[in-house]
Amino acid sequence: MSQKRDYYEVLGVNRKASDSDLKKAFRSKAREFHPDKNPDDPEAEARFKEVQEAYAILSNPDERRKYDMFGHDRPGGSPWGAGGFQGVNISIDDIFGGGFDSIFSSLFGGGSRQRSSRGADLLVRQTISFEDAFTGIDDELEIDVLNRCSSCDGSGSQTPDGVRVCPTCDGRGRLTRVERIGPFQQQVTQDCRACRGGGRIVQNPCKSCSGEGRAEQSKKVKFSVPAGIDSGTRLRLSGHGESPRNQNGKPGNLYIEIEVEEHDWFERDGSDLLMALPVSYVDLVLGAKIEIPHIDGSPLKVNIKAGSKPGETITILNRGLPFPRGGRGRGAVMVLLKLAMPEKLSRSAKKQLQELRDDLGSGVSVTGDIIDEARDRRRS
Template sequence: IIHTVSLLDIYNGSTEEIELELPTQCDACEGTGAEGGQTESCSDCNGQGRVRMRQQVGPFVQDVVRECPTCNGTGQTSAASCGACDGTGQTMKSTTLRFSIPAGAEEGTRLRMRGRGSPAPQGNGQQGDLFIEIEVEEHPWFERSGPDLIMSLPLGYADLVLGTSITIEHLDGKDLTIKVPAGTTSGETLEIRKRGLPGRRSGGRGDVIVLVKLHMPKKVDKKTKKTLQEIRENLAPVDMIERIKEDAKDRRS
């Protein structure tokens, strides 16, 4: 089954409780599928659950041993099917499952619940296991890369030139302060150490990685446009060709 949890559950780890309809061994026939649980030895395989058959393979004939089709390999048959389970040996029952989500668990992690799967056919053998696959719901701004949390931070041009400090609430309920140095360019990344998710293999915590982006307003009023026109020359590169060359050099280094 697939169970969805929040990124907060992954950050701290959590204990989950869900209620499911799961197959269980029929009490009336003890999982045999036979009325009253009364079975008899299969006459076709003499209770062995296997039959020997001859099979043509090209020009050759060989003997092969296969599961008995009459008793489905159990070696037992019944004169009448159980009315409680229609001969399946299983009934559905509402079951409450409690399990723990480990801190730092990754998307697709499978938790094994031993003995909570389907009963063995005809009551022969142990009940199977149930696997729970973890699905992590999308967070409003964080994305995950291993133990690291990645987010983008759109800022105005003045904030990039002059620098700024932004505080938001983190997953742990504490403040996450992002300090943007003066002269930061769009596309740069800032790291906030040890505020990411727990590392499942390495131990410790990952980082919060902030991608700084230049926010471009969709509409600019006349007053702002006039101000931008006045400072435009001060903001533009003195020598455009030299600035293009320098930018290419920085990009390739």
Template sequence: MNMAKKDYYQVLGVIKTANEKEIKKAYKRLAMKYHPDRNQGDKRAESKFKEIKEAYEILTDEQKRAAYDQYGHAAFEQSGMSGGGFSGGFSSSGDFSDIFGDVFGDIFGSGRRQRSSTRGADLQYEMTLTLEEAVYGVSKEIRIPTLDRCIVCNGSGTKAGIKPETCSTCHGVGQVQMRQGFFAVQQSCPSCHGNGFIIKEPCIKCHGHGRVEKYKTLSVKIPKGVNTGDRIRLNGEGEVGENGAPAGNLYVQVNVARHAIFERDGNNLYCEVPINFSVAALGGEIDVPTLDGRVNLKIPAETQTGKIFRMRGKGVRDVRGGIIGDLMCRIFVETPVKLNDRQKLLLQEFGESLNCDSSSRNSPRSKSFLDSVKKFFDDLTK
């Protein structure tokens, strides 16, 4: 006996006399909480979900539940089988629609799903945007290769005018029962592979698959404020499922291209602004770019390289709305190049005037650095 397994009733949080409706309600609540799609990368949640589904599969089957009530987990350890053996293993990545189908199938009169109806595959499209497109939002048309429903057979997979034949092995149920000891094991029908029908005369267009390869053009609306790594989901725009199953989703993966002026960090924008050293020393006003146009920035006297000026509300609005970032202007004092003779002479006179004056007053950082260097070498010679 596997002593590590928990009591199935405790797993679902129900009493042993709970009816099927109470068990389904408990399962739905727990499955939604621990489903891997809502807990991506969480191994504990994945393990918990498998445990929940295993308990649900046993307790909602009349024969299995009776065997469990009488023999406990030992009832499912014969022939090396565990509780999961009844369904061929429990999927940890099933779609949420699978949960709703399991729980509410009987309520809406459709009964339990018996035929195999595999949802179509999800698709992913890489989209590169400019910074402006990402900030303000944009609508873009994309062309993607996909599998779509065959229009000749309308997804049935059979030749026009001919209907699929009901499987003679499972009589259209899609599953067969095999007796093992005192309980029955249900598994997918080996003849029709769970479809419930057999196609003897396949469609000449899709060769019996019900789907054909094609390109389709979609209009994708990109919301304001998206950033690299964001993903936009288009429900039902993935590949069409087989045998009339629902289509998967299309995921548009966003990548924002580098900008010539701005660098984005979250909702803030950074911009390096070069100024000449006379403006840096004396102060002045300059025009700086924003995504909304030019704005005036006052530079105070004695501004140094690396100084950052914040322009509030000139960044990016958060994709979820509300918060707007700022524009951070990082100052860079530029050394002049290609000087003419007069400019060189003026600079030489200016430099000489600095040497004549107190260096600590005009260049306090240089004075501090030179004092530190002098102390360093003096300490070495002691």
């Protein structure tokens, strides 16, 4: 069991203390034990550090929750690493001005360190068949991702006591300095070079991850592709991106961009399906019922009316793709009629066509409409 004092007791608050209660308690205790007010007093120095540690944990919602659940003996060890809490430099002015909040929140990658405390987002592309986009599928893919190293559990150190808080940045991972440009001053904040933004120094680095705390691992990710998905849609898998560099940060997200393969005869327009259907002259003139196999399992029945013309479209409602994002119903299938020219004619077929020509008369009278149509076709 740990010999450490209870954090709530250290600050003199009860377990239901609000954020502002904590802040008030910290302010008064930190002022009381501040080294500037207690020079050369090791007892006060120890109390000052204790108060800081208690506030650092309790003012961070994540850390407080863990502490409430497990006390000082939480699984995974102390958030400070085996070296324990090193204390941070807070001036009396910081305590008065409230500047301590950003200092403490930066310890755990909250607040001002948000940017680098979360692991990187990843984007992968996944190709699925047209049929799978139509019906939706549960899919799986394997990715190589920077994960928390399993050999050192993310500490980056071979031994539990090999990690200490970076002295250059006091564990903040970032340094702010003031630059003067002529009469102007500007604050520049950048990642600490001593610890490369991690806030920790590793003395004997873990062999598997060279002290990074993260290592490339391949992992399988399961995901669901909703029916009716279109190419370019990105699925988001929260927390499946890279692990953060900072041990207490959150992993990034994984985005899967779906690419839908083309279909042999269907063309897609949103949730509608377009297709061209080659039909013989005879079928156009006399009408026909044609069945086409369809992705949804039951054949499409295309009803060509007698006297149809090439270029006309037959719309079959509610047989297209399901509307995405939970919309009800489906798009339409639009069938464009095209005239199919016979490649070879039997002798008897030729003879019959000859008779047909004699019957209908040769050629067509050329009208302005036909010329316009020809011009339109050439343009498109």
